[in-house]
Amino acid sequence: MDPLLQEHRRQTAAGFLSVALTVVLSFIGIFDWLSMRGVVIDLLSYYGVDPYAWQAVEYGTFIVLGIVWLAFVYYCQHFLKMRALAGKLWVSFTKLFAIQLAVLFGCELIVFAIDEKKNLTEAWLLAAAEGICALALFLVSIALAKRAVPSDQ
Numbered sequence: 335m336d337p338l339l340q341e342h343r344r345q346t347a348a349g350f351l352s353v354a355l356t357v358v359l360s361f362i363g364i365f366d367w368l369s370m371r372g373v374v375i376d377l378l379s380y381y382g383v384d385p386y387a388w389q390a391v392e393y394g395t396f397i398v399l400g401i402v403w404l405a406f407v408y409y410c411q412h413f414l415k416m417r418a419l420a421g422k423l424w425v426s427f428t429k430l431f432a433i434q435l436a437v438l439f440g441c442e443l444i445v446f447a448i449d450e451k452k453n454l455t456e457a458w459l460l461a462a463a464e465g466i467c468a469l470a471l472f473l474v475s476i477a478l479a480k481r482a483v484p485s486d487q
Contacts, residue, residue, distance in 0.1 A: 432471035
């Protein structure tokens with residue numbers, strides 16, 4: 335087979351796969367974005383910031399976190415494509431996914447620490463599931479990294 339054609343197909347497959355996985359990560363990233371925004375609002379109420387200043391802070395955090403989310407999406411697509419070409423796509427994907435779940439878990443813990451009234455069983459179960467899944471994905475990424483073989487060999 336033509337090596338140039340084979341390289342082109344490999345590049346194309348890596349591009350499609352990285353875009354598909356980036357869609358998954360960007361969807362979870364939206365939950366991170368809204369969760370972090372909620373934490374900021376809870377922190378404002380906890381520290382007694384004037385409610386008239388909340389609107390400006392809320393808009394500011396919404397825009398800043400939106401820009402961070404967009405930069406994360408672009409970074410993920412580029413990073414996952416480069417890792418797919420190196421044969422280490424799943425290691426990187428599981429690690430990025432675990433980081434996102436850890437951020438969600440951290441935001442939930444902050445909200446639980448601030449708001450004593452929020453003691454819903456469903457919320458605790460969701461937070462526990464996020465933490466367990468984040469830990470499991472970190473362990474999976476470590477296991478995949480130990481046995482990863484570059485795709486060229």
